[in-house]
Amino acid sequence: xxxxxxxxxxxxxxxxxxxxxxxxxxxxxxxxxxxxxxxxxxxxxxxxxxxxxxxxxxxxxxxxxxxxxxxxxxxxxxxxxxxxxxxxxxxxxxxxxxxxxxxxxxxxxxxxxxxxxxxxxxxxxxxxxxxxxxxxxxxxxxxxxxxxxxxxxxxxxxxxxxxxxxxxxxxxxxxxxxxxxxxxxxxxxxxxxxxxxxxxxxxxxxxxxxxxxxxxxxxxxxxxxxxxxxxxxxxxxxxxxxxxxxxxxxxxxxxxxxxxxxxxxxxxxxxxxxxxxxxxxxxxxxxxxxxxxxxxxxxxxxxxxxxxxxxxxxxxxxxxxxxxxxxxxxxxxxxxxxxxx
Amino acid sequence: xxxxxxxxxxxxxxxxxxxxxxxxxxxxxxxxxxxxxxxxxxxxxxxxxxxxxxxxxxxxxxxxxxxxxxxxxxxxxxxxxxxxxxxxxxxxxxxxxxxxxxxxxxxxxxxxxxxxxxxxxxxxxxxxxxxxxxxxxxxxxxxxxxxxxxxxxxxxxxxxxxxxxxxxxxxxxxxxxxxxxxxxxxxxxxxxxxxxxxxxxxxxxxxxxxxxxxxxxxxxxxxxxxxxxxxxxxxxxxxxxxxxxxxxxxxxxxxxxxxxxxxxxxxxxxxxxxxxxxxxxxxxxxxxxxxxxxxxxxxxxxxxxxxx
Numbered sequence: 001x002x003x004x005x006x007x008x009x010x011x012x013x014x015x016x017x018x019x020x021x022x023x024x025x026x027x028x029x030x031x032x033x034x035x036x037x038x039x040x041x042x043x044x045x046x047x048x049x050x051x052x053x054x055x056x057x058x059x060x061x062x063x064x065x066x067x068x069x070x071x072x073x074x075x076x077x078x079x080x081x082x083x084x085x086x087x088x089x090x091x092x093x094x095x096x097x098x099x100x101x102x103x104x105x106x107x108x109x110x111x112x113x114x115x116x117x118x119x120x121x122x123x124x125x126x127x128x129x130x131x132x133x134x135x136x137x138x139x140x141x142x143x144x145x146x147x148x149x150x151x152x153x154x155x156x157x158x159x160x161x162x163x164x165x166x167x168x169x170x171x172x173x174x175x176x177x178x179x180x181x182x183x184x185x186x187x188x189x190x191x192x193x194x195x196x197x198x199x200x201x202x203x204x205x206x207x208x209x210x211x212x213x214x215x216x217x218x219x220x221x222x223x224x225x226x227x228x229x230x231x232x233x234x235x236x237x238x239x240x241x242x243x244x245x246x247x248x249x250x251x252x253x254x255x256x257x258x259x260x261x262x263x264x265x266x267x268x269x270x271x272x273x274x275x276x277x278x279x280x281x282x283x284x285x286x287x288x289x290x291x292x293x294x295x296x297x298x299x300x301x302x303x304x305x306x307x308x309x310x311x312x313x314x315x316x317x318x319x320x321x322x323x324x325x326x327x328x329x330x331x332x333x334x335x336x337x338x339x340x341x
Numbered sequence: 342x343x344x345x346x347x348x349x350x351x352x353x354x355x356x357x358x359x360x361x362x363x364x365x366x367x368x369x370x371x372x373x374x375x376x377x378x379x380x381x382x383x384x385x386x387x388x389x390x391x392x393x394x395x396x397x398x399x400x401x402x403x404x405x406x407x408x409x410x411x412x413x414x415x416x417x418x419x420x421x422x423x424x425x426x427x428x429x430x431x432x433x434x435x436x437x438x439x440x441x442x443x444x445x446x447x448x449x450x451x452x453x454x455x456x457x458x459x460x461x462x463x464x465x466x467x468x469x470x471x472x473x474x475x476x477x478x479x480x481x482x483x484x485x486x487x488x489x490x491x492x493x494x495x496x497x498x499x500x501x502x503x504x505x506x507x508x509x510x511x512x513x514x515x516x517x518x519x520x521x522x523x524x525x526x527x528x529x530x531x532x533x534x535x536x537x538x539x540x541x542x543x544x545x546x547x548x549x550x551x552x553x554x555x556x557x558x559x560x561x562x563x564x565x566x567x568x569x570x571x572x573x574x575x576x577x578x579x580x581x582x583x584x585x586x587x588x589x590x591x592x593x594x595x596x597x598x599x600x601x602x603x604x605x606x607x608x609x610x611x612x613x614x615x616x617x618x619x620x621x622x623x624x625x626x627x628x629x630x631x632x633x634x635x636x637x638x639x640x641x642x643x644x645x646x647x648x649x
Binding site for chain 1: 367372374376414415418420421423455464475476477479480481483485523524529530531532534535537538539540571572573574575576607608609612615
């Protein structure tokens with residue numbers, strides 16, 4: 001599997017970048033500078049880990065533990081640390097558990113981080129579509145799991161925030177307000193769901209971080225971020241928050257009209273990594289989607305992380321062995337042209 | 342649980358969340374939350390709480406009000422003005438807060454969400470041009486803040502204002518074809534989205550007494566079908582209020598409230614606003630009692646009436 005022909009990297013630059021580099025030379029000669037800076041960034045490298053996990057009843061904790069180790073996370077990075085897991089809890093509907101990160105993936109992640117020496121693990125979410133966070137927590141089945149495991153859950157929508165300057169500077173937002181709880185933890189882990197998205201193309205570990213922005217400052221839905229531009233806001237949040245790790249639940253994902261009304265898609269994988277852009281690019285390839293066609297990923301390339309297949313060292317199972325094309329809907333503009341050829 | 346024991350319980354629970362400076366903590370042991378302070382006034386007023394305590398809470402809301410009338414989650418974040426209608430409701434019947442209430446009313450009447458004409462290619466089905474109120478400045482209008490805006494302006498005597506009449510049309514426009522409301526999206530790319538009890542309850546309170554029951558019958562049916570399985574306070578509180586507003590408060594309402602309160606340990610305790618909301622929903626079961634959200638011509642808060 002590879003990127004589409006015109007996106008394949010050549011000596012660290014894609015063919016399109018090389019063509020544009022030639023064009024910029026001409027442009028400079030004529031006194032024009034029209035080429036975005038991102039095309040001339042230094043190449044980055046990252047590792048991602050793909051684990052085949054056929055269903056939720058298998059040993060997810062073992063798969064995540066293996067992934068964390070194979071990604072080179074050193075024991076001292078986790079020993080005694082406080083880990084915050086941020087799932088993708090959006091809303092619930094009867095017969096649609098594939099909307100949200102599965103509770104057993106969270107249980108597996110909790111067990112893995114504790115096994116690797118974390119002093120505390122908590123789960124926190126600020127759903128974008130529901131005022132009643134506890135209802136999503138309960139109806140998604142997560143409350144049963146966390147109550148049994150005695151793991152705390154925090155409603156990020158209702159936590160007093162602290163401001164950080166917007167390090168991404170893609171939107172007009174000068175500062176971003178994060179929940180105060182984040183000042184008390186060492187690692188923030190995006191535990192996302194593998195889904196298509198009718199506005200953003202895909203929602204994976206980067207888009208999942210919309211849910212950290214408190215509803216009391218961003219609304220329900222997080223409409224401040226929509227007005228700032230969804231893609232701009234995804235980049236701004238990731239650039240400013242700098243999350244530490246990502247786990248994407250692709251055991252059963254969502255295809256078609258995601259993030260809510262789509263259909264379940266059984267893939268049987270977990271995808272992990274320290275770099276969220278690289279994790280999401282790997283997920284895209286598994287979904288049969290070209291990450292260079294997902295606008296916010298293309299803009300993140302070699303800034304927030306690499307998305308070129310050559311720049312991502314693949315560990316665990318091969319992408320080709322788990323790739324299954326997610327259904328895309330032609331009537332949805334954000335889906336057009338996404339298919340990886 | 343009897344209504345009288347419920348009233349005592351509400352007072353006792355909220356008294357532990359009162360802060361020394363007169364406001365209400367967002368959580369037990371936590372810092373001041375403006376919305377909790379406003380919800381605290383409403384719950385205490387409905388339960389016959391002490392006039393002095395209610396006035397102290399109102400004074401804190403006045404202290405936190407911005408010069409243009411808005412009341413925000415905190416003073417450093419003036420865009421988060423969604424507690425303003427809650428403050429208007431809280432200040433009703435507080436003689437000392439009338440100037441502040443008038444300023445907040447003026448703010449609401451002169452503020453809208455971001456609105457724009459509907460385009461033929463728009464993937465969302467609702468009419469984005471109908472004005473209501475947003476959660477946050479410079480964003481679109483959504484169901485719950487618009488319903489609260491309607492409740493607040495109606496209580497303050499502006500129920501016939503053009504903004505309220507348009508807001509009622511906006512809420513109706515956001516009703517899902519099969520009944521119920523969510524945050525405010527109906528169909529996107531041709532697919533009808535899912536309803537949510539809390540949004541449905543708020544919308545039904547806002548529309549009560551304003552539209553024919555036939556216009557919301559499917560939504561009432563939806564909520565009646567949902568209420569038995571609701572275990573969490575925001576959904577239950579708004580559902581009970583919404584059903585009460587249409588004389589459908591369920592016979593097992595207090596049992597549902599007891600079950601919800603018994604679940605607190607499971608969730609690490611409820612925040613103050615949620616507790617107040619579920620208390621208001623529980624107290625709304627007495628159709629002869631005063632409800633600060635549901636206008637009933639024959640009821641007034643006894644403590645405030647006596648004081649005034």
